[in-house]
Amino acid sequence: xxxxxxxxxxxxxxxxxxxxxxxxxxxxxxxxxxxxxxxxxxxxxxxxxxxxxxxxxxxxxxxxxxxxxxxxxxxxxxxxxxxxxxxxxxxxxxxxxxxxxxxxxxxxxxxxxxxxxxxxxxxxxxxxxxxxxxxxxxxxxxxxxxxxxxxxxxxxxxxxxxxxxxxxxxxxxxxxxxxxxxxxxxxxxxxxxxxxxxxxxxxxxxxxxxxxxxxxxxxxxxxxxxxxxxxxxxxxxxxxxxxxxxxxxxxxxxxxxxxxxxxxxxxxxxxxxxxxxxxxxxxxxxxxxxxxxxxxxxxxxxxxxxxxxxxxxxxxxxxxxxxxxxxxxxxxxxxxxxxxxxxxxxxxxxxxxxxxxxxxxxxxxxxxxxxxxxxxxxxxxxxxxxxxxxxxxxxxxxxxxxxxxxxxxxxxxxxxxxxxxxxxxxxxxxxxxxxxxxxxxxxxxxxxxxxxxxxxxxxxxxxxxxxxxxxxxxxxxxxxxxxxx
Numbered sequence: 319x320x321x322x323x324x325x326x327x328x329x330x331x332x333x334x335x336x337x338x339x340x341x342x343x344x345x346x347x348x349x350x351x352x353x354x355x356x357x358x359x360x361x362x363x364x365x366x367x368x369x370x371x372x373x374x375x376x377x378x379x380x381x382x383x384x385x386x387x388x389x390x391x392x393x394x395x396x397x398x399x400x401x402x403x404x405x406x407x408x409x410x411x412x413x414x415x416x417x418x419x420x421x422x423x424x425x426x427x428x429x430x431x432x433x434x435x436x437x438x439x440x441x442x443x444x445x446x447x448x449x450x451x452x453x454x455x456x457x458x459x460x461x462x463x464x465x466x467x468x469x470x471x472x473x474x475x476x477x478x479x480x481x482x483x484x485x486x487x488x489x490x491x492x493x494x495x496x497x498x499x500x501x502x503x504x505x506x507x508x509x510x511x512x513x514x515x516x517x518x519x520x521x522x523x524x525x526x527x528x529x530x531x532x533x534x535x536x537x538x539x540x541x542x543x544x545x546x547x548x549x550x551x552x553x554x555x556x557x558x559x560x561x562x563x564x565x566x567x568x569x570x571x572x573x574x575x576x577x578x579x580x581x582x583x584x585x586x587x588x589x590x591x592x593x594x595x596x597x598x599x600x601x602x603x604x605x606x607x608x609x610x611x612x613x614x615x616x617x618x619x620x621x622x623x624x625x626x627x628x629x630x631x632x633x634x635x636x637x638x639x640x641x642x643x644x645x646x647x648x649x650x651x652x653x654x655x656x657x658x659x660x661x662x663x664x665x666x667x668x669x670x671x672x673x674x675x676x677x678x679x680x681x682x683x684x685x686x687x688x689x690x691x692x693x694x695x696x697x698x699x700x701x702x703x704x705x706x707x708x709x710x711x712x713x714x715x716x717x718x719x720x721x722x723x724x725x726x727x728x729x730x731x732x733x734x735x736x737x738x739x740x741x742x743x744x745x746x747x748x749x750x751x752x753x754x755x756x757x758x759x760x761x762x763x764x765x766x767x768x769x770x771x772x773x774x775x776x777x778x779x780x781x782x783x784x785x786x787x788x789x790x791x792x793x794x795x796x797x798x799x800x801x802x803x
Contacts, residue, residue: 531569681708
């Protein structure tokens with residue numbers, strides 16, 4: 319019989335214990351650490367958790383107050399403590415963490431003094447470049463996971479192999495795990511959605527209805543995306559499970575601590591009274607100082623976040639806060655990039671009518687260099703209008719297994735600054751090229767000659783296929799190797 323896979327869970331709150339139960343039932347060897355002797359005693363003797371009534375925990379789970387025991391000889395060490403205790407817990411665990419250890423963080427928040435996300439806090443304390451830090455996040459209430467209800471979650475790591483290992487480790491009959499490499503974006507979503515949930519709760523406490531809540535969710539998501547874009551996060555993260563998904567569940571669920579606390583504040587209780595009545599950590603309140611500072615540092619307009627901060631930390635009356643939000647200057651919902659896209663589409667329509675020759679090429683275009691520019695120049699010479707299919711971050715990560723220095727948005731902006739390029743579109747799948755040839759009325763398909771023969775099938779779609787010689791003396795691979803020396 320092969321040895322069981324082992325995990326040490328640091329923290330015995332509801333989320334850590336819900337995952338402990340799931341993993342133990344999937345035949346993993348689980349050790350749970352708590353700094354509180356009375357908590358370890360209660361869990362060991364009753365196999366229940368006071369905040370998860372009606373849920374029994376497998377007797378195979380071991381409990382300890384010895385952090386060395388929880389960290390030694392584990393396939394995964396998981397941080398499941400409240401965000402304010404992540405740094406101190408990492409300091410306690412540091413002497414017992416081996417090289418190349420996979421560390422998973424399931425807490426959500428931003429450290430107030432440093433603006434670090436929680437995996438960054440752990441990385442800062444442990445100071446070991448061999449470690450693999452994974453953020454595990456998504457729309458996942460402990461109360462539902464503890465009962466085995468269907469759930470989806472995301473394993474995010476810069477190292478694809480580590481992300482996939484955690485994906486398999488945490489997959490269960492009722493939990494589906496996806497991967498992502500946008501760790502920063504995942505963690506920004508996890509922290510900010512709690513603040514928006516406070517706003518949604520306050521709105522409910524004031525007696526406002528579904529219209530107001532829907533507005534707060536959608537405009538709150540817009541604030542999250544704006545800040546994430548400035549920091550360099552991947553846009554698609556915010557429309558995924560850890561962005562939109564987690565925001566929806568946190569703003570609407572009866573299990574949401576942030577929603578509950580906000581509701582109590584809206585009813586007239588002070589933030590301290592609301593936290594006390596909820597009886598558990600309200601991470602949205604903890605995240606406010608860092609969120610406000612990030613918004614100010616990056617000059618991002620975040621009126622909902624700022625308003626919640628005024629209510630929680632400056633004593634602003636919730637009704638007055640709502641009135642102030644509604645009386646802000648009127649503006650368009652559509653950001654400038656979308657208007658540009660509309661303009662480019664109108665140009666495309668004109669080219670279809672005017673008989674201009676359309677050329678398309680594809681690539682990652684990371685660390686844009688002379689070889690790229692030379693390829694784009696020669697591609698443009700084959701026609702009048704050049705379209706570039708730019709690989710998205712998810713496509714690079716999941717299909718090409720490439721790590722990029724720049725995000726999709728950063729690479730897109732660089733390409734748009736090249737005079738040969740007329741339009742940049744996202745490449746999300748290998749098989750989209752047939753569709754693109756028809757949708758953009760492409761006359762000529764261009765790729766480097768290292769792909770020779772692989773796209774000849776597009777001739778059946780009416781496109782001329784051309785393979786251009788690469789610039790031999792330079793390549794992105796060579797640049798990355800030089801950078802890593």
